Amino acid sequence: MLKQKATAKIKARYAFVVVVVLCVVIGYAAYRQIFDREIEKETARHRQNLETVSLSINATLSKYEELPLAIAKDSRIHAALEATATDKTIAQANEYLAEINRILGTDTIYIMNRDGLTLASSNWDQSDSYVGDNYSFRPYFKGAIESGIGKFYGIGVASGKPGYYIACPVFVGGQTLGVITIKIRLSEIQSAIGEFNDYLLVTNEDGIVILSSEASQLYKSTRLLSPEARQKITATRQFYDQPLDAFQFHGTALTIDDDNERQLLNGEAYLVQSVPLGGRGWDIVQISRTREARTFALNGSGAIGFAAGFLMISLLIWYYRRAAHREKLEIFANIETQIQDRTIELTAKIHDLEKAESILKKTRDDAVQAGKLAVLGQMAAGVTHELSQPLSAIQLYAGNTKKLIECGNLPLACENIDSINALVTRAGTILSELKTLYRNDETRVEPIALNTIIQNAVLVMNPFIRKANIRLDIVGLDALVMSSTGKLEQVFINLMSNSVDALALLPDGVIEIRCTRIKDSVVVRYADNGPGITESANDKIFEPFYTTKPSGKGLGLGLAISKFIVDAIGGKIECHNLSTGGLEFIIVLRHADKPT
Structure with a gap:
């Protein structure tokens, strides 16, 4: 048996090596096919561009012929x-x-x-x-x-x-x-050629570069000059005293002739192609990178090689499983008598398992019911906490409105009434959200304007902030973040409520909100210049029912609910004391442009 297992392991290793070799071969063949196809596409596209440039240059020269x-x-x-x-x-x-x-x-x-x-x-x-x-x-x-x-x-x-x-x-x-x-x-044509992203040059009938996007390559020869051609150039003093050295591109000699209109250079890193320029015997040549074609071919061949390897490994797994299955059948055939002897024992054990399963199901149902009762208890506390700020704000607005009406200031009173309506709507939203939380509905995350979220929270807390004589400094960001309607506002309401309590006795209290975009995230820095928190409190600040406020001032649910909301919409929240004094919360939210 041990010898058979050792032989099976050796065979499996050989099979793995064969699969790797086949994947490499298939991947390379796919790379060649994809790369050649992409090069054909680039060649056709570049040829069209070159023909357009050729027509433009030819038209520029032809207009002078008459x-x-x-x-x-x-x-x-x-x-x-x-x-x-x-x-x-x-x-x-x-x-x-x-x-x-x-x-x-x-x-x-x-x-x-x-x-x-x-x-x-x-x-x-x-x-x-x-x-x-x-x-x-x-x-x-x-x-x-x-x-x-x-x-x-x-x-x-x-x-x-x-x-x-x-x-x-x-x-x-x-x-x-x-x-x-x-x-x-030809300075205008030379300037136009120099603006191309790719390397562009024009050669005359002898293959000498007469225009180039790289001035150092002017008057270089792109083909081997015959003695007759050199004699003609010398007799006509065509290029004065230029040496007419061989054309070199990144250290590699490049030969361009009519029989080789397209070629790959420097390990297929560059594509070289040319088209005739009018009837002058000139050619316009383009040297472009093949990076996109090579990258596309590498990605495609990698995917094909991976798929082939996955298929072959799947077939091997299927083969070895069938072999193992046949081996098990042989073993089962030898122990059939033992199975019959233990049938009664197994039947009894099955009965016991069914009984245990029934007990487990009843225990699970009891646990679920107990969890629901616990949620109801937390929900009662949460309702009080969530509605306290809007209702307090409504009370303040209502009192101010009465005084404004008595003073005859109806426009400002109307504005207060509008604010009361908005807060009533906000309270209704909170009840709806708490009802959704109780039903354990899935949080609907959608793009929402960050400035709108912050302004809604300020609408609720503004009476308390003004009453405490706190300066509110907001640097917003015109950006959409992934949030759930009404929930992220409650986070900022909870933070502002805590700041109002912390700054109530300070003469120069300040709340600062700074919003910035960092890559695919939006970072909100919320800070106040209050007393901050102790190091031990920092470790437990987001735990339910933990509070640093005096007895009767809070239930310790605000920051716990805030963290729950931020986590539910895919964000992060943390806090720390500032070196200059005060406490800062950092909220990282997903930008709406970030792919999910």
């Missing part, structure tokens, strides 16, 4: 390109180009003859003037002469500033006299 042709039609441009051009015609062309450049907000506008020599420019009067420079080596000049339009991104040879060049030929009488070029600053 401008060179329009400017080239001006007679001053024609006169400057004629072989008979004079200093005056050149000067007029310079002034015209400067004025147009100012209006359009472009970087530079200039004209070149058929040999690429700059004859007039909008920056003719500046230190980096293009006049006299030859740009026949630039691709935009060749494109304009050969195909009617030239487009090119590069760093200015004279200015050292990057820009986008658009060039068109200047025709007069069917002959090409030269080329007009507009240089556009």
